[in-house]
Structures are given as structure tokens and as C-alpha cells.
Amino acid sequence: xxxxxxxxxxxxxxxxxxxxxxxxxxxxxxxxxxxxxxxxxxxxxxxxxxxxxxxxxxxxxxxxxxxxxxxxxxxxxxxxxxxxxxxxxxxxxxxxxxxxxxxxxxxxxxxxxxxxxxxxxxxxxxxxxxxxxxxxxxxxxxxxxxxxxxxxxxxxxxxxxxxxxxxxxxxxxxxxxxxxxxxxxxxxxxxxxxxxxxxxxxxxxxxxxxxxxxxxxxxxxxxxxxxxxxxxxxxxxxxxxxxxxxxxxxxxxxxxxxxxxxxxxxxxxxxxxxxxxxxxxxxxxxxxxxxxxxxxxxxxxxxxxxxxxxxxxxxxxxxxxxxxxxxxxxxxxxxxxxxxxxxxxxxxxxxxxxxxxxxxxxxxxxxxxxxxxxxxxxxxxxxxxxxxxxxxxxxxxxxxxxxxxxxxxxxxxxxxxxxxxxxxx
Numbered sequence: 001x002x003x004x005x006x007x008x009x010x011x012x013x014x015x016x017x018x019x020x021x022x023x024x025x026x027x028x029x030x031x032x033x034x035x036x037x038x039x040x041x042x043x044x045x046x047x048x049x050x051x052x053x054x055x056x057x058x059x060x061x062x063x064x065x066x067x068x069x070x071x072x073x074x075x076x077x078x079x080x081x082x083x084x085x086x087x088x089x090x091x092x093x094x095x096x097x098x099x100x101x102x103x104x105x106x107x108x109x110x111x112x113x114x115x116x117x118x119x120x121x122x123x124x125x126x127x128x129x130x131x132x133x134x135x136x137x138x139x140x141x142x143x144x145x146x147x148x149x150x151x152x153x154x155x156x157x158x159x160x161x162x163x164x165x166x167x168x169x170x171x172x173x174x175x176x177x178x179x180x181x182x183x184x185x186x187x188x189x190x191x192x193x194x195x196x197x198x199x200x201x202x203x204x205x206x207x208x209x210x211x212x213x214x215x216x217x218x219x220x221x222x223x224x225x226x227x228x229x230x231x232x233x234x235x236x237x238x239x240x241x242x243x244x245x246x247x248x249x250x251x252x253x254x255x256x257x258x259x260x261x262x263x264x265x266x267x268x269x270x271x272x273x274x275x276x277x278x279x280x281x282x283x284x285x286x287x288x289x290x291x292x293x294x295x296x297x298x299x300x301x302x303x304x305x306x307x308x309x310x311x312x313x314x315x316x317x318x319x320x321x322x323x324x325x326x327x328x329x330x331x332x333x334x335x336x337x338x339x340x341x342x343x344x345x346x347x348x349x350x351x352x353x354x355x356x357x358x359x360x361x362x363x364x365x366x367x368x369x370x371x372x373x374x375x376x377x378x379x380x381x382x383x384x385x386x387x388x389x390x391x392x393x394x395x396x397x398x399x400x401x402x403x404x405x406x407x408x409x410x411x412x413x414x415x416x417x418x419x420x421x422x423x424x425x
Contacts (some may be wrong), residue, residue: 011045012424014129015121017114019107019136021050021071022064025305026277027241027336029064031160031197032133034220034409035416037067042417047125049118051076051110064305072121074114107136115145122150128424133158137180140187147190154423157191160217162204162329185209193423195416200332200357215416217336219343220409221306227313229346229397235271235390237349237383238315240308241337243282249323250275251286253351256371256379258290260387263380267387274298276311312344316395317386320350322358323373331356342367342404345397349382365399 018032036046052073121127130146130153132139143155188194189209196202202212243249253273261268273296275283280299287297303311312318318341324330331353338358341348348368352358359370369386371378389395405411 011040011043012128012420013045013047013125014039014131014420015047015049015118015125015127017049017118017130017132017139017142019051019110019139021048022066025064028160030220030305030336030409031158031217033064033067034218034413035131035133036069037065037220038410038413039417039420041410042414042421044129044417044420047121047127048072049074049114049121051107051114072117074110074117076110077113108138108141111138111141115142118142118146119149122146122153127153129154129156129420131156131158133160135161137184137187140184140191144187144190155191156420156423157188157194157210159194159196159201162196162201162332193419195419197336198332198334198357204329204332213419215412215419216334216407217339218407218409218412219339219404221309221340221343227310229314231316231390231393233270235267235317235387236274236315237271237317237319237386238274238276238311239319239321240276240303240312240340242278243321249286250283250321251289252323252374252376253319253321253379254286254290254293256376256383257296258293259376259380260383261293261296264384264387266391267384268293268296270391271296271383271387272298274300274311274315276300276303276308309340309344312340312346315344315346316390317368318344318346318348320348320352320358320362321373322352322356324353326353326356334358334361338362339407342399342407345399345401345404347386347396349379349386351379365403367399 016032016035018029020028021032022029032048036048039046046067046069048069048071050071050073052075118130122130130143132142132155134140134157140157143157146153146155185208188205191210193210194205194212195215196212197215197217199214202214205212239250239253257273261271273293275297276299278299283297283299287294300311320335320338320341322330322333322335324333334357338348338350338361342365348362350359350362350368350370351373352370354370354372362368362370369382371382386395
């Protein structure tokens with residue numbers, strides 16, 4: 001592989017190990033796609049090692065733009081059957097779940113199979129840097145293994161999340177955490193550097209181990225410039241993305257929305273709340289708790305990345321939801337969805353921990369309004385305020401496009417490349 005102005009021998013080879021890679025879709029692949037796409041512009045030749053399989057438990061985005069990089073695949077084994085929508089034998093489920101209880105997570109078995117393949121790639125391709133992106137956090141074990149086998153190869157722990165550090169009331173999850181946490185900390189200490197998507201992660205990690213760098217996520221889509229916003233017949237509020245089982249829920253938004261409908265009949269008649277990328281059972285059970293709002297809810301189903309961006313660009317207001325409390329790390333989280341909303345140019349209603357980094361970004365960039373995620377009175381008032389602005393044609397747009405450029409993935413990866421160059425210098 002050759003790039004303008006650089007000979008292949010002048011490129012530093014970087015092996016990116018990520019469990020997720022297209023056809024897997026959603027936010028789990030956006031960062032690794034950006035790394036593979038933009039690192040060659042800064043003197044790195046990326047090679048990707050990922051899992052093979054049907055990704056049955058994830059949304060498949062067949063429209064994803066895949067950079068022309070070399071990709072190695074390792075079979076996901078029983079995981080394909082475990083998470084498949086088809087009926088899986090009870091014995092397979094019990095065996096996989098039992099093993100996972102005493103390991104870091106379900107993907108630990110995949111790491112066993114990936115290690116020899118990664119070792120072969122390092123030797124044959126003369127790899128300079130190994131970058132492991134997680135979750136799943138079991139992948140971080142690869143770093144510890146390689147520091148023994150390849151002491152001259154630099155290693156990077158790329159953290160998209162720090163939710164292994166969450167407290168939980170679930171006895172089984174608590175037991176898994178107590179087993180997994182010391183392992184993960186040992187793996188992280190083996191890395192040459194840690195790169196996280198939020199500066200708050202460094203606080204969560206307690207300052208232990210190798211140097212920590214922050215390189216945020218971003219957006220990588222020109223849909224915002226292709227699609228123009230036009231005010232329509234209805235006031236459209238969009239939430240694009242799923243509500244994972246880890247704690248994010250639409251309940252407080254729906255309660256605030258219900259209150260706004262009761263207080264202002266025009267709001268109830270003219271507003272549509274659109275949940276894209278969710279399965280009906282993720283939300284309709286909760287909708288049923290609030291009478292007479294079924295007609296206000298729209299569920300367009302799963303969308304490709306570009307379709308999601310178009311929807312976020314053409315709506316009136318984008319909705320950001322993060323309901324994990326600060327006591328459990330929610331204040332350190334910057335949902336990748338926020339960067340898409342920055343790109344959309346539309347105002348944001350953020351229901352997040354109000355003292356967290358995401359809330360501060362919304363305020364500092366003047367993207368819209370912030371409410372604590374469970375403050376349904378604030379949410380109701382914010383919805384009515386935005387509706388009044390929409391009615392009177394005073395609904396302001398989102399961040400200025402020049403300010404948004406800071407978070408274009410190409411610029412984010414340029415900063416990442418600077419960290420990597422310093423590592424190998």
C-alpha cells in the first residue's frame with residue numbers, strides 16, 4: 001500500500017485490534033474506521049485484526065465507508081451462536097456464560113484465538129505499534145501478552161468506555177466485576193500509553209499506570225452540508241440510537257414529554273417524537289405508561305449511518321440521553337452521538353448528568369439546553385421553550401460550522417497521530 005509523498009518503507013505499521021469492524025454498524029465501529037481511514041495521511045500504515053461472523057446481535061450497516069486497508073479475521077466461535085436471534089442450544093449458552101463469569105467478558109475466548117494470529121502479523125509485517133481498542137475489555141489482555149513477547153513493539157490501550165469500573169447491584173455482575181477489575185488494571189499498566197475519548201476517564205482510572213492522552217471521538221460525514229433544514233408541519237424531536245441495557249432509558253424523556261402535552265395542547269398536536277435505531281420493545285412498553293402519546297411517537301426502525309445523519313440534520317431538535325449517574329461514571333461520558341449532533345447543525349436538548357463533560361460541552365458550545373436526565377420538570381419546560389421558539393421561527397441552529405471542524409474525525413485523528421509519533425520517536 002502506497003501513499004502520495006511517502007514510500008511504504010517510510011510508513012510506521014500499526015496493528016489495530018478491534019472486535020468490531022464492518023459489517024458491524026453503530027457507534028462501536030466509528031472510531032476504528034476513522035483511525036484506519038486517516039492515519040495513512042500522517043505516516044502510518046494501518047492493518048486491522050477483527051472478529052468474523054454474522055454480528056447477529058448488532059445492527060449491520062452495509063453502507064459504511066470502509067477504507068482500503070488490510071483486514072485479518074478471527075472466528076468469533078460460540079459467540080455467534082450465543083447472540084444469534086435463532087434458537088441456541090441451552091448447553092452452548094450455559095457453557096459460554098459460565099466461562100465468562102470467571103473471565104473479563106464474553107469475548108475473552110475470542111482473544112485466545114486472536115493472539116496467535118496477531119503474533120504472526122507482528123512478525124511477518126514488522127509491526128511498530130499495536131493499538132487495542134476496547135470495550136470489550138478482554139482485548140486489553142493482548143497488550144500484556146505482547147509486552148512479554150515483543151518488548152520493542154509499542155502498545156496503546158484505546159478506551160472508548162470505562163464502564164468496567166461501574167458499581168452494580170446485580171450480584172452476578174458484581175462478582176464478575178470483582179474478578180475482572182484487577183485483571184483489566186494489570187493489562188492497562190502494561191501499555192506504553194492510554195488514549196481515552198474523554199478527559200474524565202483519567203480521573204476514573206485514578207491516575208495509575210502509563211501516560212494518559214485524551215483524543216475525543218468526532219463525526220465523519222458530509223451529510224450536514226448536503227441536506228438542508230426546512231421547517232415542516234410538525235415540530236420534530238429526534239433521538240437517533242438505541243437504549244442499551246447498561247442503564248440508558250427513555251423513561252424520563254417520555255414523562256417530561258407527556259407533561260408538556262398535558263400542559264400545552266398545541267404542543268401535543270404539533271409535536272412528533274422520533275426514536276430511530278430502536279426496536280419497538282425497547283420503548284413501547286414505556287410509552288404505554290403515559291396515556292395518549294402513542295400518536296406522537298414515530299419509530300422508523302434501524303437506519304444506516306448516512307440515513308441517521310440526514311434525519312438529525314433535517315429535524316428541529318436533536319435529543320441526547322445519558323441516564324447513568326455521576327456516581328457510576330456517567331459524568332465522564334461523552335456520547336459519540338453528541339458529535340453527530342454537532343455535525344447536524346441543529347439545536348440539542350441534552351438530558352445528561354448536569355455536572356458532566358457532555359453537559360459542559362453543550363453549554364460551552366451553545367448547542368442547546370441541558371437538563372439533568374431525571375429532572376422531568378426541567379425536561380418538560382425545555383420542550384415547551386423549544387416548541388415556542390419553533391412556532392415563532394426563533395429556533396436557533398446548533399454550533400457554528402467553523403467551531404464544529406475541531407470535532408471532524410480527520411482533525412481528531414491528526415491529534416491522535418501526533419501522540420503516536422511521539423510514542424515511536
